[in-house]
Amino acid sequence: MTMDSPGPRQTDTVRQRYDELGGRYDSWTRWLDALVVTRFRRDLLSTARGRVLEIAVGSGKNVRYYPPDCELVGVDLSEEMLRVASKEAAAAGRTLSTHPLDAGKLPFRDGSFDTVVCTLGGCTFQEPGKVFEEMRRVCAPEGQGLFLEHVRPRSTFMRLALEGLTPLTSRLLGCHPNRDTMTTVRAAGWSVVRQDEAARGMFVAAWGSPR
Secondary structure (H helix, E strand, O other), X not given: OOOOOOOHHHHHHHHHHHHHHOOHHHHHHHHHHHHHHHHHHHHHHXXXXXXXXXXXXXXXXXXXXXXXXXXXXXXXXOHHHHHHHHHHHHHOOOOEEEEEOOOOOOOOOOOOEEEEEEEOOOOOOOOHHHHHHHHHHHEEEEEEEEEEEEOOOOOHHHHHHHHHHHHHHHHHHOOOOOOOHHHHHHHOOOEXXXXXXXXXXXXXXXXXXXX
C-alpha cells in the first residue's frame, strides 16, 4: 500500500503503519463491512476465475469469497498484513501465495493472470494510475479486472465531509477517501463493462476488461 506523494520514505511509512495495525485492521473496519462492503465483495469476487492476483490483499478478507477452483496470489507492502492474510486463508481452507511487493512494480510476466483484483486499495496507493496500469499489464487479454473502491461521492455535502476527514484518514491509514478512483482506472486503459454503486455513489464495484 502506498500514498499520494512519491518517495521511498512515504512508502516505508505506510508499510510500517499497516505492519503495526495487523489483525486490528479488521476490527477497525467491521462496521463498514456490515453496512456495504461484504455484499459487494461477495457479488464481485464470485465472478473471479482462473489464476487470480489480488493487489493490496491486506488481511485477506476477500479470500473466502473466491470460487474454490481459483488459484490465489496476493501482494502487499506489509509483511505483517500478509501474515494475517495467510492465517485467514488457512482458516477458510484456501491456499494463498503471498508476496511482499510494491504494487506499482510487479515482477510477473505480461498476461500471466486471468483475474486481477483490487478492493479498497486505490485510496492508499502512492501512484494509483501506475498500479492500475501494472494490473492491466499482467492481466491476460481475455481476462478481467475486479475493483471495489470508495470514491469521491456525487453529493456535495458528502464530498465536503470527506475532504474534512482526509487529513485524519491519510495519517492513520494512508487513506485518501476523496479520490476519483474509477476515472483513474479508466485512464490506465481499463474498459469498465459493469459498475454497481451504493451509498449515493460513494462505493463502487466494477468489472473491467483490459482491452
